Amino acid sequence: MSQVPLIVTTDWLVERLDDPKLRLIDATTFLKRPDDGGYYDVWSGEDAYKEGHIPGAVFADLLNDLSDPDSEFAFTVPSRERFTSKMSELGVGDNDTYVVVYDSGLAEAGASVVASDWASRLAWQLQYEGLDEVAVLDGGFQKWQEEGRPVSTDPGSYPKANFTGERRPELLATKEDVKNAMNDDNVVLVNSLTKADFNGETDTYERSGHIPGSVNVFFGDHSDPESKELHDDNKLREAFEKSGALDPDKKVITYCGSGIAATWNALILNKLGQNNVAMYDGSMTEWAADKSLPLDTAEKDK
Known part of the structure; x- marks a missing residue:
C-alpha cells in the first residue's frame, strides 16, 4: 500500500x-x-x-x-x-x-x-x-x-535506477474484456468523453457513439476551472454515483479516446475508494476502427 x-x-x-x-x-x-x-x-x-x-x-x-x-x-x-x-x-x-x-x-x-x-x-x-x-x-x-511558485529552465536529472515490481494485469482492460462487459451486470463501463462524443454528435473517431451499456462521466468536470483544484469528494462522488461505478461489489472499466482521459476518471474513482478499476487502453480509437463492434448513439438509447 x-x-x-x-x-x-x-x-x-x-x-x-x-x-x-x-x-x-x-x-x-x-x-x-x-x-x-x-x-x-x-x-x-x-x-x-x-x-x-x-x-x-x-x-x-x-x-x-x-x-x-x-x-x-x-x-x-x-x-x-x-x-x-x-x-x-x-x-x-x-x-x-x-x-x-x-x-x-x-x-x-x-x-x-x-x-x-x-x-x-x-x-x-x-x-x-x-x-x-x-x-x-x-x-x-x-x-x-x-500561485507564483518557482520555475526553472535547468534540466533535471536523477541517478539511474533499477525499476522493480511486477506488472498488474488487472489494471488493463482489453477489447475482449469490454465485449464481455457489455452483457455483464457486475461491470460498469464508464465513457470519459464529452456528452457530444458520447451521443455520437462528433466525428473524432472512425465511427461515432459509445460502447453499448456504457455510462457517460466526463473527465473534465472534476476540477474548478478558476482554482484549478479538484472538487471536494462529495461533489466528485455525485458525478459517479448514478452510474453505479462506486459500488464496491462491481468492477469498473473506464475508456475514452486513446486511454488518456480514462486514467483521470480511474484515478478519481480510486481516490473515492473504488479500487476495482481497469482502463481500456485501446478505447474508442480501437473500438470504432473495428466495424464488427457495436456502437450506440443518443437516439439508440431512447
Missing part, C-alpha cells in the same frame, strides 16, 4: 522539492481538436518543458518514448522492457523513492477544461508496471505558475 497520496497539492509538493527521495516528472503532452473535425493533433510537451518547469523535474515523453512504436493506435501501452528501461533512466524504480507526476493541467490546448490526465496516464502506467509510491499533482503546472 502506497504511503503517498494519490493526488497531492502544490503546498504538499513545495515542502518536498528538496527531498532526495522525490522523483518529480513532467509528463506534459498537448492535444487539440482540429477546427475542421477529425482526430486530434497531438504533440510532445518537451519544448514547453525546456521553456520552464518545476525545479528538479525531469521530462517523460508519453508520445514518443512511453508508447508502443509498432502499434497502429496512439498511446498504446509499450512493452514492459521499453517502459521500465526509460523509467530507470529517469531515476524511477528504487524502493526508497516516490514519484510525483504533473503536466500542463490543460486537458486540451486552447481549452478551459482542467484535468491532469497526461499526468494520470503516466501514473497509471507506473502503477500498472508495479510501482506503488506515485502521486499526481492537483492543478498541474498551470496552478503552480498561477
Whole structure:
C-alpha cells in the first residue's frame, strides 16, 4: 500500500522539492481538436518543458518514448522492457523513492477544461508496471505558475535506477474484456468523453457513439476551472454515483479516446475508494476502427 497520496497539492509538493527521495516528472503532452473535425493533433510537451518547469523535474515523453512504436493506435501501452528501461533512466524504480507526476493541467490546448490526465496516464502506467509510491499533482503546472511558485529552465536529472515490481494485469482492460462487459451486470463501463462524443454528435473517431451499456462521466468536470483544484469528494462522488461505478461489489472499466482521459476518471474513482478499476487502453480509437463492434448513439438509447 502506497504511503503517498494519490493526488497531492502544490503546498504538499513545495515542502518536498528538496527531498532526495522525490522523483518529480513532467509528463506534459498537448492535444487539440482540429477546427475542421477529425482526430486530434497531438504533440510532445518537451519544448514547453525546456521553456520552464518545476525545479528538479525531469521530462517523460508519453508520445514518443512511453508508447508502443509498432502499434497502429496512439498511446498504446509499450512493452514492459521499453517502459521500465526509460523509467530507470529517469531515476524511477528504487524502493526508497516516490514519484510525483504533473503536466500542463490543460486537458486540451486552447481549452478551459482542467484535468491532469497526461499526468494520470503516466501514473497509471507506473502503477500498472508495479510501482506503488506515485502521486499526481492537483492543478498541474498551470496552478503552480498561477500561485507564483518557482520555475526553472535547468534540466533535471536523477541517478539511474533499477525499476522493480511486477506488472498488474488487472489494471488493463482489453477489447475482449469490454465485449464481455457489455452483457455483464457486475461491470460498469464508464465513457470519459464529452456528452457530444458520447451521443455520437462528433466525428473524432472512425465511427461515432459509445460502447453499448456504457455510462457517460466526463473527465473534465472534476476540477474548478478558476482554482484549478479538484472538487471536494462529495461533489466528485455525485458525478459517479448514478452510474453505479462506486459500488464496491462491481468492477469498473473506464475508456475514452486513446486511454488518456480514462486514467483521470480511474484515478478519481480510486481516490473515492473504488479500487476495482481497469482502463481500456485501446478505447474508442480501437473500438470504432473495428466495424464488427457495436456502437450506440443518443437516439439508440431512447
